[in-house]
Amino acid sequence: MSLPPLVEPAAELTVDEVRRYSRHLIIPDVGMAGQKRLKNAKVLCVGAGGLGSPALMYLAAAGVGTLGIVEFDTVDESNLQRQIIHGQSDIGRSKGESARDSVQEINPYVNVILHDERLDNDNVMEIFAGYDLIVDGTDNFATRYLVNDAAVLLGKPYVWGSIYRFDGQASVFWAEHGPCYRCLYPEAPPPGMVPSCAEGGVLGVLCASIGSIQVTEAIKLLAGIGEPLVGRLMIYDALEMNYRQVKVRKDPDCALCGENPTVTGLIDYEAFCGAISEEAQEAAMGSTITPRALKEMLDNDEKIFLIDVREPGEYEIVNIPGATLIPKNEFLMGDALERMPQDRKIVLHCKTGVRSAEVLAVLKAAGFSDAVHVGSGVVGWVNQIEPHKPVY
Numbered sequence: 516m517s518l519p520p521l522v523e524p525a526a527e528l529t530v531d532e533v534r535r536y537s538r539h540l541i542i543p544d545v546g547m548a549g550q551k552r553l554k555n556a557k558v559l560c561v562g563a564g565g566l567g568s569p570a571l572m573y574l575a576a577a578g579v580g581t582l583g584i585v586e587f588d589t590v591d592e593s594n595l596q597r598q599i600i601h602g603q604s605d606i607g608r609s610k611g612e613s614a615r616d617s618v619q620e621i622n623p624y625v626n627v628i629l630h631d632e633r634l635d636n637d638n639v640m641e642i643f644a645g646y647d648l649i650v651d652g653t654d655n656f657a658t659r660y661l662v663n664d665a666a667v668l669l670g671k672p673y674v675w676g677s678i679y680r681f682d683g684q685a686s687v688f689w690a691e692h693g694p695c696y697r698c699l700y701p702e703a704p705p706p707g708m709v710p711s712c713a714e715g716g717v718l719g720v721l722c723a724s725i726g727s728i729q730v731t732e733a734i735k736l737l738a739g740i741g742e743p744l745v746g747r748l749m750i751y752d753a754l755e756m757n758y759r760q761v762k763v764r765k766d767p768d769c770a771l772c773g774e775n776p777t778v779t780g781l782i783d784y785e786a787f788c789g790a791i792s793e794e795a796q797e798a799a800m801g802s803t804i805t806p807r808a809l810k811e812m813l814d815n816d817e818k819i820f821l822i823d824v825r826e827p828g829e830y831e832i833v834n835i836p837g838a839t840l841i842p843k844n845e846f847l848m849g850d851a852l853e854r855m856p857q858d859r860k861i862v863l864h865c866k867t868g869v870r871s872a873e874v875l876a877v878l879k880a881a882g883f884s885d886a887v888h889v890g891s892g893v894v895g896w897v898n899q900i901e902p903h904k905p906v907y
């Protein structure tokens with residue numbers, strides 16, 4: 516299936532632009548017309564992180580005339596392993612501003628529009644309306660469904676990518692010509708089932724592999740060349756070094772783009788995806804302590820058993836003094852429960868409080884009613900108590 520170009524050509528290229536884009540211009544499929552279409556194109560990149568970095572840099576270099584960036588975060592040292600649009604001197608800066616400066620350095624002819632805000636139900640339609648195509652560089656399910664739904668409601672193509680450890684996926688969702696993200700994933704995975712890159716890690720260069728597929732697809736759609744990745748899911752395995760693709764069909768029962776849609780406007784995406792499971796939420800209620808409270812317990816020599824439920828590799832990076840490592844799965848599948856002391860208060864922690872809340876639910880169900888967890892995890896501990904230690 517080939518599709519007509521998404522964008523009309525700009526009136527002309529300047530002499531400087533002709534020089535800059537000459538390697539594009541001499542490709543017959545792109546040519547002057549294709550490059551003029553790129554010049555006239557308005558592309559929005561949601562996020563200037565792992566996928567957003569290569570996406571923005573190559574879209575800029577390719578001569579996409581207007582690039583929008585939605586980003587509210589600041590550059591952290593732990594971003595630099597993969598978010599190559601930012602550098603050492605950008606640490607602590609606004610990610611959006613840092614990305615904008617890099618884009619202008621790569622190509623001063625690009626008009627950058629910065630949306631320095633978190634994408635939400637109140638702003639998404641207005642922001643998206645100004646663009647021809649949306650490139651998604653988000654790393655959480657709530658935002659992905661929000662981006663998908665807004666793109667479908669506005670009839671815009673949505674170039675999606677996702678990365679985790681050594682695995683990546685990419686596709687183009689465009690309800691007018693094929694499936695949407697909900698056709699592929701009708702429901703968000705249960706909270707805690709699919710770890711984020713912050714929890715599970717990601718090979719930095721994987722961002723380039725998937726980000727470059729996204730940019731390639733964006734350029735093809737804008738210029739109307741080649742076979743778009745509509746209705747196909749590209750799956751990349753970096754360890755095996757193979758790409759395979761599976762067909763994705765439009766689901767006639769899709770809640771959003773199906774024959775009898777039940778979702779006809781934006782919904783509550785946090786609730787739809789659930790930040791943490793209901794059981795974990797319930798367990799954590801009234802049983803969540805701060806890093807400072809933990810510090811006091813330790814300083815007062817209170818009889819507690821402090822358990823770190825992360826993975827050994829994470830424990831090696833940074834840990835709270837006195838914590839015993841018992842990974843979450845040993846509570847879910849193993850015999851960790853039998854090893855719990857009865858004479859001491861159990862205090863759990865993980866990286867940011869998601870996994871520890873899940874284990875807390877297991878402990879409470881087993882009768883350890885006074886167990887608590889550190890809501891902000893080891894990250895909160897380092898920030899508030901031991902700031903000289905690294906976070907990841």
Ligand SMILES: [Zn+2]
Nearest residue numbers: 695698769772
């Ligand atoms: Zn759909």
